[in-house]
Amino acid sequence: MGFREYINQIDEKGLLRKVDVEVSKKLEISGILKEIEPTPVMFNNVKESEFRVVGNIFCTKNVIASYFGVTPVDLIPLLSKAISERSEPEIVSNAPCQEVIESNVDLDKLPILFHCEKDGGNYISSAVVITRDPDYGQNMDFHRAMQFSKEKFATRIVSGRHFHKFLEKNAELDVAFCIGNTPNILIAGATSVDIGVDELQIANALEPIKVVKANSVDLLIPAETEFVLEGRVYMEKKHSEGPFVDLTETYDVIREEPVFEVKKITHRKKAIWQALLPGALEHKILMGMPREPTIFKKINEAGVKCLDVNINPGGCSWLHAIIQIDKKTEEDGKMAIEEAFTGHKSCKHVFIVDKDINIYNPLFVEWAMATRFQGDTRMIIKDKEPGSSLDPSAEPGTKMTTKIGFDLTKPLVAKGKSYNKANFPKVDINKYF
Numbered sequence: 001m002g003f004r005e006y007i008n009q010i011d012e013k014g015l016l017r018k019v020d021v022e023v024s025k026k027l028e029i030s031g032i033l034k035e036i037e038p039t040p041v042m043f044n045n046v047k048e049s050e051f052r053v054v055g056n057i058f059c060t061k062n063v064i065a066s067y068f069g070v071t072p073v074d075l076i077p078l079l080s081k082a083i084s085e086r087s088e089p090e091i092v093s094n095a096p097c098q099e100v101i102e103s104n105v106d107l108d109k110l111p112i113l114f115h116c117e118k119d120g121g122n123y124i125s126s127a128v129v130i131t132r133d134p135d136y137g138q139n140m141d142f143h144r145a146m147q148f149s150k151e152k153f154a155t156r157i158v159s160g161r162h163f164h165k166f167l168e169k170n171a172e173l174d175v176a177f178c179i180g181n182t183p184n185i186l187i188a189g190a191t192s193v194d195i196g197v198d199e200l201q202i203a204n205a206l207e208p209i210k211v212v213k214a215n216s217v218d219l220l221i222p223a224e225t226e227f228v229l230e231g232r233v234y235m236e237k238k239h240s241e242g243p244f245v246d247l248t249e250t251y252d253v254i255r256e257e258p259v260f261e262v263k264k265i266t267h268r269k270k271a272i273w274q275a276l277l278p279g280a281l282e283h284k285i286l287m288g289m290p291r292e293p294t295i296f297k298k299i300n301e302a303g304v305k306c307l308d309v310n311i312n313p314g315g316c317s318w319l320h321a322i323i324q325i326d327k328k329t330e331e332d333g334k335m336a337i338e339e340a341f342t343g344h345k346s347c348k349h350v351f352i353v354d355k356d357i358n359i360y361n362p363l364f365v366e367w368a369m370a371t372r373f374q375g376d377t378r379m380i381i382k383d384k385e386p387g388s389s390l391d392p393s394a395e396p397g398t399k400m401t402t403k404i405g406f407d408l409t410k411p412l413v414a415k416g417k418s419y420n421k422a423n424f425p426k427v428d429i430n431k432y433f
């Protein structure tokens, strides 16, 4: 399903709020989206642009699961299968994303949002970035981009990302920033797989897509994306980037980052701009969800039965993982902790719980900590290890951090009081009221 089809579908179901009064791309659309998050909103009348803006589209696991026609617990197997059984998208020669071709680039005409007061500029935050290396082939990932002129951005490329490796090797590269995409493409772009794997094949395995050759660069791009900004990114041409709101909802610092020069813009007729609030639920879900299968896989490969993983928004959907296991031996909890840190290297705190604990309800997890955990025997402290550059409390520059694993599982044999919650009688409540 295309992005637009999906928007029409949620509109028909009455799930899309619409704002018809004039709103500004500067400090207004972002405020409205945040205020009514996770409700999807379409802005039909943007002061500074002829284009419409839509946001809060894929903010929860429930929404993403229902997009794929599954339930949230099916997402880990779905994504794992798509990673291992990748498939080539169909190549087409005519595509909706090229209905309009704009050679005179003027970024001011686009509804590129200015999100929060201290931001360094207007930012694209929802673009999947497609690029190609002569040896490794195509790569797709996310890179925020701060507009600083009518045709240029500074784009944040974290060291170690495959795009960063491609740029170190090639000095400059053609790119396509694609805006307005469905979850198969968004999730694939957020997935970290081996270098040389084209994430568009993961997207296609999640839900078949068509791709088309970009208009001015030799790249295959999703045919139904709403906007495509084609151009070149330069490793050595830099511009200050930031401040901007990070995944942790705190401000990231200003850095010198590569310049992205836009040379051509293509878009659908009446194209819809996809807003994605930095640090908000949609950003979080897209960051955390692709790490759940990697943790799940590592734990199961080590012989511990992992049932489910939740990289929860409370832990910034990055720094915490709550893991449900079917405990068979006393060592399972600690083994699961070790494997979880291998499966998601940026994770800082890991919580292992039994199968009777609902990992999506923080009260249940806290209950397990309160009743099943002893700090002297059930806690693994890993001091110091490389953690996440996103964590404000990690050592600046080196990202060194203290990782802790909490084994909140109950002992297999209780020596004293019971570890189980008592059951109240089940009644048919309608009989009484």
Ligand SMILES: Cc1cc2nc3c(=O)[nH]c(=O)nc-3n(C[C@H](O)[C@H](O)[C@H](O)COP(=O)(O)O)c2cc1C
Pocket (backbone or CB within 6 Å): 125, 126, 139, 140, 141, 142, 143, 144, 145, 156, 157, 158, 159, 160, 161, 162, 163, 189, 190, 191, 192, 193, 276, 283, 286, 287
């Ligand atoms: C909404 C969103 C925004 C992101 N922004 C950036 C960014 O600005 N810079 C960056 O290097 N990574 C960013 N990331 C993370 C990478 O895109 C992600 O880790 C990706 O899997 C890396 O791909 P790679 O394994 O091909 O290098 C973002 C991810 C999401 C979901």
